[in-house]
């Protein structure tokens with residue numbers, strides 16, 4: 001809970017700034033214990049093919065706070081990134097995903113893949129390839145099932161470094177996806193040098209705006225471009241049947257979005273989806 005006893009002193013801040021500053025402080029002071037106390041977990045959001053088959057899920061961090069309930073990543077990811085602590089959470093989340101894949105070996109879920117997120121900051125704090133290969137060894141899982149999502153922002157922050165990293169990860173058998181593709185300002189240029197397995201198209205293209213028709217043209221050509229460059233395509237943020245049908249028409253083969261399902265606890269995912 002947020003303490004307001006110093007509220008007078010900083011009353012000239014806007015309410016939002018005050019709340020954010022206190023929240024940030026609170027997150028940072030409780031993070032290490034929360035991690036140790038296993039308050040962080042993953043929710044799984046299904047990823048599906050055009051024929052409706054669920055082939056995997058994205059593992060998304062959730063803070064299962066003992067008093068405040070389930071806290072969404074938008075509250076803590078940016079704060080942890082800013083404080084250079086995100087690598088700790090990410091290592092933890094990747095390990096949860098690897099452990100889940102190990103638990104699914106030899107079960108109805110054995111063919112499922114799990115995608116995990118890599119923060120741009122992780123590139124500077126971790127030896128990403130070493131982290132993932134040691135998880136594969138530790139849990140004796142197939143790297144093909146552990147998909148690695150690098151955001152476009154991460155990749156554009158150091159294209160040379162990422163081109164090399166992505167090549168090495170793919171060489172080791174991992175599937176590498178470029179997350180939030182098209183959300184930044186140098187998306188296309190970067191693709192000359194980056195050879196990933198999958199482009200994950202940012203959900204911004206699907207949001208209803210006055211420029212909807214233009215967005216649809218860009219989406220259609222982005223999908224074609226991905227295929228010509230030898231990549232697969234996932235569109236994220238699919239919320240309606242209409243969007244789904246339009247994307248199928250455009251040739252998109254993989255989807256993620258509230259139209260199919262929201263991120264959910266692992267046990268719920270297991271109950272709903274078997275392969």
Ligand code: C2E
Pocket residue numbers: 045059060061072073074077086089090093117118119179180203236237238239256257258259263
């Ligand atoms: P992301 O990696 O692009 O993940 C997709 C986000 O979009 C998820 O939000 C998901 O719940 C949301 N989403 C999926 N389908 C729809 C839809 O149809 N409509 C709308 N409006 N939203 C949809 P979530 O779980 O809140 O995560 C937000 C972001 O936080 C993620 O975006 C990712 O950038 C970051 N994040 C989540 N978990 C982790 C993590 O373990 N590590 C790092 N570094 N970042 C994470």
Ligand code: MG
Pocket residue numbers: 072073074
């Ligand atoms: Mg959310």
Ligand code: MG
Pocket residue numbers: 058116117149179
């Ligand atoms: Mg992602």
Ligand code: MG
Pocket residue numbers: 179180200202236
């Ligand atoms: Mg995304």
